[in-house]
Amino acid sequence: GNSVTQMEGPVTLSEEAFLTINCTYTATGYPSLFWYVQYPGEGLQLLLKATKADDKGSNKGFEATYRKETTSFHLEKGSVQVSDSAVYFCALSSGGSNYKLTFGKGTLLTVNP
Amino acid sequence: DVKVTQSSRYLVKRTGEKVFLECVQDMDHENMFWYRQDPGLGLRLIYFSYDVKMKEKGDIPEGYSVSREKKERFSLILESASTNQTSMYLCASRTIAGTENTEAFFGQGTRLTVV
Numbered sequence: 001g002n003s004v005t006q007m008e009g010p011v012t013l014s015e016e017a018f019l020t021i022n023c024t025y026t027a028t029g030y031p032s033l034f035w036y037v038q039y040p041g042e043g044l045q046l047l048l049k050a051t052k053a054d055d056k057g058s059n060k061g062f063e064a065t066y067r068k069e070t071t072s073f074h075l076e077k078g079s080v081q082v083s084d085s086a087v088y089f090c091a092l093s094s095g096g097s098n099y100k101l102t103f104g105k106g107t108l109l110t111v112n113p
Numbered sequence: 114d115v116k117v118t119q120s121s122r123y124l125v126k127r128t129g130e131k132v133f134l135e136c137v138q139d140m141d142h143e144n145m146f147w148y149r150q151d152p153g154l155g156l157r158l159i160y161f162s163y164d165v166k167m168k169e170k171g172d173i174p175e176g177y178s179v180s181r182e183k184k185e186r187f188s189l190i191l192e193s194a195s196t197n198q199t200s201m202y203l204c205a206s207r208t209i210a211g212t213e214n215t216e217a218f219f220g221q222g223t224r225l226t227v228v
Contacts, residue, residue: 034216042221042222043117043203043220043221043222044156044205044217044219045219046216046217089155089156100146100158100161100171101146101205101207101217103148103155103156104155105153105155106155106156
């Protein structure tokens with residue numbers, strides 16, 4: 001079956017530091033890959049996505065590249081801000097007729113001023 | 114903007130009560146989902162629905178049922194609430210639109226406490 005493994009948190013960084021959150025997956029077929037973000041007290045919202053190998057998704061300074069050879073979709077940001085403090089979820093959608101999303105366990109990021 | 118609305122942000126119920134969590138979406142999405150979110154476990158799929166009156170079990174359906182009588186509304190039912198069902202519950206909806214690339218839209222969540 002499908003599964004997503006992302007690095008365990010929590011991750012604590014200082015403002016302007018470089019961020020990487022690792023995500024690897026197993027899936028049948030050719031999945032679409034997503035990063036969702038959950039700010040405190042809110043539901044999840046889409047941060048970025050990639051639908052085929054070598055695609056790069058980007059949004060709000062975050063980037064992730066779909067690497068089929070390593071089955072990875074690592075999230076990066078060059079300079080984090082306090083407002084980036086949130087929980088980040090890697091997810092995939094693959095195959096079947098109903099396109100369920102499979103999520104990783106989430107990584108809590110705290111950015112200190 | 115797509116909106117997914119969950120009827121309550123916070124609920125406190127007693128053990129053994131029957132509990133209804135309601136979710137409404139306004140974008141005519143075919144698929145709707147119920148997840149629960151627990152620390153260290155991430156999001157786990159309870160049930161999903163791919164059409165009116167159609168449903169499929171997710172990874173952790175035990176102790177839950179669902180109802181989808183109208184396309185825009187998807188209800189999660191705890192038949193007899195237990196303390197291990199204390200959790201954050203998230204509803205989501207998604208269009209299939211002939212592709213698997215579409216994003217899911219989430220409600221703000223219902224934090225349920227069973228005492």
